[in-house]
Amino acid sequence: MTDSAGAGPAARREDRPSYRMIVRAVLRMAGSIAVLVALYYLLPPDHSSTGAAVTILVIGLVLFIGLVALQVAGAVTNWADGAVAGARLPRRRSRRCDPATNEMLQLISPFREKDDRLLVCATNSVRALDTAFLRHGRFDYVLPVGPPDEDARRAIWDRYLRAIPHRELDMAAVVAQSMLFTPADIEFAARRTAQLVFERVLFEHQEELAATADVLRGIAETRRTLTQQMVADFEQDIIDFARV
Numbered sequence: 001m002t003d004s005a006g007a008g009p010a011a012r013r014e015d016r017p018s019y020r021m022i023v024r025a026v027l028r029m030a031g032s033i034a035v036l037v038a039l040y041y042l043l044p045p046d047h048s049s050t051g052a053a054v055t056i057l058v059i060g061l062v063l064f065i066g067l068v069a070l071q072v073a074g075a076v077t078n079w080a081d082g083a084v085a086g087a088r089l090p091r092r093r094s095r096r097c098d099p100a101t102n103e104m105l106q107l108i109s110p111f112r113e114k115d116d117r118l119l120v121c122a123t124n125s126v127r128a129l130d131t132a133f134l135r136h137g138r139f140d141y142v143l144p145v146g147p148p149d150e151d152a153r154r155a156i157w158d159r160y161l162r163a164i165p166h167r168e169l170d171m172a173a174v175v176a177q178s179m180l181f182t183p184a185d186i187e188f189a190a191r192r193t194a195q196l197v198f199e200r201v202l203f204e205h206q207e208e209l210a211a212t213a214d215v216l217r218g219i220a221e222t223r224r225t226l227t228q229q230m231v232a233d234f235e236q237d238i239i240d241f242a243r244v
Contacts, residue, residue, distance in 0.1 A: 101130045126241045142243040150175050156183050160190035166210035177219045180226040193218030
């Protein structure tokens with residue numbers, strides 16, 4: 001499937017000068033000159049005089065040179081007109097669906113025609129999708145699922161910290177410091193916290209229970225997946241693409 005906007009390769013070839021026409025015209029002129037020269041030397045002496053042969057040769061050359069000049073001028077004029085017209089039109093790059101997109105689009109319609117089926121797809125960036133996916137008739141709803149808020153982060157932390165023996169933790173500080181964390185980031189930070197506590201017990205023979213400082217250190221040693229710009233882009237995508 002092709003979703004093209006603007007001229008393709010065939011249209012761009014029309015903007016080029018007609019070099020083949022010019023070459024053909026030059027070859028015709030050279031062939032004609034060769035024929036006239038051959039006639040000049042092959043004419044019997046009694047058929048025409050040398051002056052008549054020269055006259056014929058000159059007239060023929062003038063006629064063929066004029067014809068070639070007209071053809072060349074026409075080709076150059078057509079090319080110049082096409083170049084000017086093409087310069088006035090905005091050029092838009094043609095775009096083709098990649099094979100995976102094409103295959104997916106072909107599967108959606110038959111899937112929708114059958115009852116008792118629900119098609120759910122997920123993407124990290126809706127703006128990165130081919131626009132063909134976002135046309136009406138593909139998906140009934142486009143639901144934004146953004147980064148976890150404070151309540152969601154607290155719930156995720158509770159899940160992973162449940163497996164780590166710990167003291168009373170300052171969850172407000174943990175939740176605040178893990179802003180812009182994805183659920184996977186929180187999982188990694190919790191694993192890093194458990195590793196830090198294990199190393200402390202193994203090498204320093206200290207407290208076995210994790211403290212708030214351990215969790216905050218695990219957070220500090222975890223690289224955030226999200227940025228403020230990514231969050232801003234997501235909020236703009238909600239305005240542009242959400243279909244609830």
